[in-house]
Amino acid sequence: MPTPLRSAHWFSGQSRDGFIHRSWMRGYPSDLFDGRPVIGICNTWSELTPCNAHLRQIADRVKSGVYEAGGFPLEFPVMSLGETNLRPTAMLFRNLASMDVEESIRGNPIDGVVLLCGCDKTTPSLLMGAASCDVPALVVSGGPMLSGHFQGQQIGSGTAVWQMSEDVRAGKMRLQDFMEAETCMSRSAGHCMTMGTASTMASMVEALGMGLPHNAAIPAVDSRRYVLAHQAGRRIVEMVREDLRISKILTRKNFENAIRVNAAIGGSTNAVIHLIALAGRVGVPLHLDDFDRLGHHLPLLVNLQPSGKFLMEDFYYAGGIPAVVRELGDLIHRDALTVNGKTMGENTADAACWNRDVIHMLAEPLRENAGIAVLRGNLAPNGAVIKPSAATPKLLKHRGRAVVFESIEDFKARADLPDLDIDERCVMVLKGAGPCGYPGMPELGNLPIPPKLLTRGITDVVRISDGRMSGTAYGTVVLHISPESAIGGPLALVENGDDIELDVEARRLDLCVSDDVLSRRRAAWKPAPPAGTGGYQRLYVDHVMQADQGADLDFLVGCRGAAVPRESH
Numbered sequence: 001m002p003t004p005l006r007s008a009h010w011f012s013g014q015s016r017d018g019f020i021h022r023s024w025m026r027g028y029p030s031d032l033f034d035g036r037p038v039i040g041i042c043n044t045w046s047e048l049t050p051c052n053a054h055l056r057q058i059a060d061r062v063k064s065g066v067y068e069a070g071g072f073p074l075e076f077p078v079m080s081l082g083e084t085n086l087r088p089t090a091m092l093f094r095n096l097a098s099m100d101v102e103e104s105i106r107g108n109p110i111d112g113v114v115l116l117c118g119c120d121k122t123t124p125s126l127l128m129g130a131a132s133c134d135v136p137a138l139v140v141s142g143g144p145m146l147s148g149h150f151q152g153q154q155i156g157s158g159t160a161v162w163q164m165s166e167d168v169r170a171g172k173m174r175l176q177d178f179m180e181a182e183t184c185m186s187r188s189a190g191h192c193m194t195m196g197t198a199s200t201m202a203s204m205v206e207a208l209g210m211g212l213p214h215n216a217a218i219p220a221v222d223s224r225r226y227v228l229a230h231q232a233g234r235r236i237v238e239m240v241r242e243d244l245r246i247s248k249i250l251t252r253k254n255f256e257n258a259i260r261v262n263a264a265i266g267g268s269t270n271a272v273i274h275l276i277a278l279a280g281r282v283g284v285p286l287h288l289d290d291f292d293r294l295g296h297h298l299p300l301l302v303n304l305q306p307s308g309k310f311l312m313e314d315f316y317y318a319g320g321i322p323a324v325v326r327e328l329g330d331l332i333h334r335d336a337l338t339v340n341g342k343t344m345g346e347n348t349a350d351a352a353c354w355n356r357d358v359i360h361m362l363a364e365p366l367r368e369n370a371g372i373a374v375l376r377g378n379l380a381p382n383g384a385v386i387k388p389s390a391a392t393p394k395l396l397k398h399r400g401r402a403v404v405f406e407s408i409e410d411f412k413a414r415a416d417l418p419d420l421d422i423d424e425r426c427v428m429v430l431k432g433a434g435p436c437g438y439p440g441m442p443e444l445g446n447l448p449i450p451p452k453l454l455t456r457g458i459t460d461v462v463r464i465s466d467g468r469m470s471g472t473a474y475g476t477v478v479l480h481i482s483p484e485s486a487i488g489g490p491l492a493l494v495e496n497g498d499d500i501e502l503d504v505e506a507r508r509l510d511l512c513v514s515d516d517v518l519s520r521r522r523a524a525w526k527p528a529p530p531a532g533t534g535g536y537q538r539l540y541v542d543h544v545m546q547a548d549q550g551a552d553l554d555f556l557v558g559c560r561g562a563a564v565p566r567e568s569h
């Protein structure tokens with residue numbers, strides 16, 4: 001006699017409670033309550049999250065697959081985080097959305113769940129919430145947009161915006177062309193089609209084994225995206241019958257695979273924070289230094305913006321993540337289990353590469369030692385990160401004078417002034433962009449280059465902050481400095497004119513000021529009033545952990561399981 005599924009605790013039996021649970025579920029034949037797997041389709045569809053606006057259609061195809069396999073699909077909405085619209089930053093709400101997902105799964109008659117996500121934070125929030133319940137789960141990403149095209153050139157989400165806005169500020173691009181490009185970049189449904197955070201996290205889903213092969217790169221409007229969704233619906237029913245829960249897939253090996261794939265694809269620095277937070281939910285020890293130790297020495301294989309040239313559509317046609325995994329050979333744990341019940345090695349054994357300009361061979365990479373580097377020093381005792389593949393090589397070892405901005409408002413007020421005291425050797429410093437300080441750790445770290453430098457042809461200087469940067473951005477940008485300035489991290493003590501030394505090869509980030517001077521500054525330092533005065537922001541500021549620990553809320557770490565022993569009536 002097989003063990004009843006958790007949905008049977010709602011839908012079976014002839015008690016008053018069973019009557020209530022079934023009776024209000026209108027319009028379904030009675031036999032759908034016969035003990036078959038109930039599959040939740042966790043949907044981040046929202047018109048305010050344009051990257052996910054097509055997910056209702058994707059959900060329909062998942063439902064078809066679930067029905068075919070003998071399951072009972074039920075779609076439910078969760079908080080949707082749109083990167084382009086949400087203020088002060090979508091990252092502030094990642095943990096809140098994960099709570100929504102976790103409690104929605106646990107509180108409802110769900111045996112397994114398909115997670116529909118796309119825009120940056122929607123992927124980690126759904127994974128984190130589902131992981132804390134530990135039910136069978138499978139991710140279907142919405143897929144990237146078609147490539148942008150403008151004046152005969154491909155333009156990539158985000159990356160082109162940063163480039164063109166600096167060209168306008170430098171007087172190299174006409175404002176009317178800039179405005180025209182706005183209508184040429186986002187051509188279809190889907191998320192950013194550069195290797196930004198959304199594409200990175202969709203790739204992490206595949207590398208973690210949480211999605212079907214090719215989940216990351218099939219364009220949102222390609223018919224094969226709908227086939228994948230259909231197959232996912234079939235597969236999740238089997239996963240419930242096999243009791244293939246998230247904890248059986250998200251093992252240390254799968255996280256190590258994700259770190260290595262992230263290095264090879266030139267993935268976003270945001271993956272560091274999201275993977276550490278996700279590992280915390282399933283109890284897998286994962287440390288900031290793992291990203292450097294496992295990933296930094298790996299070469300960049302994938303030639304996609306912002307580290308390279310092409311876009312996600314090109315990546316899919318070239319072979320996508322399976323081709324990268326195969327190319328990485330023994331650097332990948334080939335016995336790591338994935339949601340389709342096969343190992344990573346089995347899934348990628350025959351993966352072909354169709355375009356070596358897009359996916360390079362390991363023997364002929366696009367760039368050596370391109371994985372994320374973790375820096376330490378008296379400016380970042382608990383660590384900071386830099387993405388060397390997106391940086392200017394000659395700036396990776398640099399000493400320069402600090403030009404300090406106490407907040408992003410301070411930066412916006414002064415950056416364009418002709419008398420700003422800055423030259424190409426300076427280090428731009430932004431404070432107040434950490435988890436507590438903003439709050440929410442916004443993507444401000446890639447500070448725009450002041451026009452005073454742009455007009456002289458200088459397009460990159462070293463920039464450091466306790467914030468994050470968009471995965472679509474580039475430059476010699478040190479991020480995630482921990483502890484952050486708002487809680488008194490050493491970044492708070494930096495003053496204009498101090499020397500700062502960056503040495504990526506030595507993994508150092510140092511403030512070249514004596515300990516005596518720093519002690520005096522620390523004694524005089526006063527924290528700013530807390531940013532959030534009530535509501536969720538208060539909860540967040542009181543409980544958020546620092547970037548090196550994944551910026552999760554401390555009370556959300558861990559798996560709480562799916563059991564709910566008490567009835568609702």
Ligand code: FES
Nearest residue numbers: 051119191192198
């Ligand atoms: Fe949604 Fe980039 S803004 S993925």
